[in-house]
Amino acid sequence: MLLRAEGLYKAFDNITVLNDITFHVNPGEVVSIVGKSGAGKTTVLRCITGLEKCDKGVIEINGKYICSMENNTIKRASKQQLYEVRKDLGMVFQNYHLFPHLTVAENVTLALTEVYKMPKSEALQKAKAMLTQLDMGDKLDQKPFSLSGGQKQRVAIARSCVTNPKLLCFDEPTAALDSALVLDIIKIIRNLAKEGMGILIISHDEKFVRDVSDRILFMVSGKITEELTAAEYAKRIRD
Numbered sequence: 001m002l003l004r005a006e007g008l009y010k011a012f013d014n015i016t017v018l019n020d021i022t023f024h025v026n027p028g029e030v031v032s033i034v035g036k037s038g039a040g041k042t043t044v045l046r047c048i049t050g051l052e053k054c055d056k057g058v059i060e061i062n063g064k065y066i067c068s069m070e071n072n073t074i075k076r077a078s079k080q081q082l083y084e085v086r087k088d089l090g091m092v093f094q095n096y097h098l099f100p101h102l103t104v105a106e107n108v109t110l111a112l113t114e115v116y117k118m119p120k121s122e123a124l125q126k127a128k129a130m131l132t133q134l135d136m137g138d139k140l141d142q143k144p145f146s147l148s149g150g151q152k153q154r155v156a157i158a159r160s161c162v163t164n165p166k167l168l169c170f171d172e173p174t175a176a177l178d179s180a181l182v183l184d185i186i187k188i189i190r191n192l193a194k195e196g197m198g199i200l201i202i203s204h205d206e207k208f209v210r211d212v213s214d215r216i217l218f219m220v221s222g223k224i225t226e227e228l229t230a231a232e233y234a235k236r237i238r239d
Contacts (some may be wrong), residue, residue, distance in 0.1 A: 007022070009055045018040050038210060050066050050086065089166075092171065102144075104141070169200045188227070
């Protein structure tokens with residue numbers, strides 16, 4: 001098991017946003033959480049990635065804990081422990097979060113040189129290989145403003161994948177893409193899963209998650225109300 005989330009609770013201003021959320025992701029598996037706006041999907045993702053602290057529950061990624069429970073009290077990872085967990089995590093944000101003043105190559109190499117202290121020449125070699133794999137090898141010197149939405153998405157994926165994460169998280173990956181580009185993103189995600197990467201997707205696009213996912217979790221008002229395999233979901237639609 002690559003990701004284990006168990007009994008997650010989170011409240012904002014005494015309003016419960018997550019209510020006993022439990023699920024898992026295995027290596028090489030694509031799991032999607034779907035639900036309407038306000039269901040709590042993004043809060044789940046922010047807790048999993050350590051951007052938000054849950055009030056209660058267990059989050060374990062590749063055998064390392066972001067938080068755990070001891071005697072009904074939450075125990076959180078230290079700053080150093082969280083740093084180690086995040087080495088196994090990649091995140092692709094809905095709005096890409098590319099640095100506008102940096103080139104494509106610089107955006108992709110930034111974490112390698114600044115966080116992992118990799119020599120620039122080695123980082124650039126890794127970035128070129130990853131961008132070429134994503135059909136962006138001819139865009140190394142371009143700035144984000146010159147790219148289409150689909151191209152920005154590929155750069156964001158390259159930036160996350162170049163550090164070789166075990167778990168890659170997507171927040172609404174198809175929100176700004178047309179149907180042709182969505183097919184490209186499906187292909188990219190499935191290829192990453194074939195290489196053994198675990199994928200967690202947050203989306204409201206049920207057609208997309210049906211086509212890309214191994215399992216789909218349905219979320220309503222802070223609770224996971226149902227879990228279906230892609231085949232079960234497709235059968236339900238047909239019937």
